Amino acid sequence: MVLSELDRGSVVPLYYQIRQHLLEQIRTGLLKPGQPIPSEQEISEQLSVSRMTARQAVKSLCDEGLVYSERGKGTFVSGIKQEKNVSQLLSFTQEMKAHGARVHSRILSLKAVSSDAGVSAALRLRPGEKVVRLKRVRLADSVPMGIETSYLPFERFANLLKTFNADTSLYQTLADQYGIHMHAADEAAEAGLVTAQDARLLGIRAGSPVFFFTRVSYLKSGRPIEFVRSIYRGDRFKIVNRLTHQSNLDSGWRRKYAQ
């Protein structure tokens, strides 16, 4: 039997307990790719929860792509491994630490400047409106990986000029000092050649291949808070992406529609 008991006094919702239990079975390989997980009926009966609760547990795993349901057949473990840190909003610090690297930064400059057209458009500011500009070299295990230039609205973040600390993550500072949490970001990457000046900062030869990134980060409300331009070494960096087929909401009635 793959189902354990529930803690009905816990603050952790029942569906979440069930979900975590199934997750563990999958992670440990007790439930293998292609194998069916217990049906919603089974979960419901054996744990004495309503079917909707069992369903909610299964649905949450389904949404994350760990299992997939086939109408009339059952729900099966997907063989697609869960990549971590893929298409997730992570700071450079988080990302590098996840790879086990010691991270730090060197601040090249931190001051208030007028926004150029790109910055004011991205942050939805008036053209030329003041922004805080933070330019840093990012290092992993003391090796320069990239150069990041962040722009934030001066009006809201003027304090950063005094309080920002080179040893902390910008995201951490925004969370601690302003209670701000990024919800999403749009990132674009281009391939190009590094200039002589940037090459010196990165410790590579002029003309080496690099990534040029831009990123706009948003709050839940959709308000853009941070715009970043960065340059990362092509020899040290790789963009990894999990693409998914908008599995959406179909299975049943769409078929009828087509026929």
Added chain:
Amino acid sequence: MVLSELDRGSVVPLYYQIRQHLLEQIRTGLLKPGQPIPSEQEISEQLSVSRMTARQAVKSLCDEGLVYSERGKGTFVSGIKQEKNVSQLLSFTQEMKAHGARVHSRILSLKAVSSDAGVSAALRLRPGEKVVRLKRVRLADSVPMGIETSYLPFERFANLLKTFNADTSLYQTLADQYGIHMHAADEAAEAGLVTAQDARLLGIRAGSPVFFFTRVSYLKSGRPIEFVRSIYRGDRFKIVNRLTHQSNLDSGWRRKYAQ
């Protein structure tokens, strides 16, 4: 009033009708970013559906990031625009057509070969096992954009050698001839410099910056079906990504946990 009537005889589920109606209000700007959408209670009463059904409609929009819920306050329109074709599994053909370009390909070679280590690992084949290799130059509006080399297990796709047509999309062919639909893919991109030989095929100068991609595509079951290595022009290509904060399943009880 923002809610319209439901078609209770339709094969389209009620929650989906509600969802689409709200979606339209958002898309047309009738519901603006930051504004609350009707509460689950309101939807439930005014459309005479159960609250769970109303909730399902709202939840689906929430999952896609179009709206966000705040406990005790309400559900609000997110100002984050829905990017299309971001982190979605699209073929080159789909992707380019979405940008309004006329697409075609030139086949450089199509034959059965032994898999090298990279290919056999990606497709989970025995080392050296035969694969179908399809090498194409991809053009948008007659401009060469990239060179793609696809590898598929020979055992299953030997027929492609005879039947594949330069004018169709590979994904389309897999769908039509084999009933195969990709469910997810892992893609990695590196920045590098193009070789003289590839430069000729792409119509650019040797040493120009390019993207090197690898991609493994999977079925729902997790079985890898296609491995692709490709080279795309750095001056014509941009990688666009929507990163999201794993909004997940929290809001309520996690807070208690922390306290």
Added chain:
DNA sequence: AAGTGGTCTAGACCACTCG
């Protein structure tokens, strides 16, 4: 015919936010 997931109902209690 039996079992599965997809949808739906009509209630319920809770924690939370706001005025």
Added chain:
DNA sequence: GAGTGGTCTAGACCACTTG
């Protein structure tokens, strides 16, 4: 205290798959 979303129940009918 009124309104909100988060969780949960105990049923129901349906379309679909498989034996």
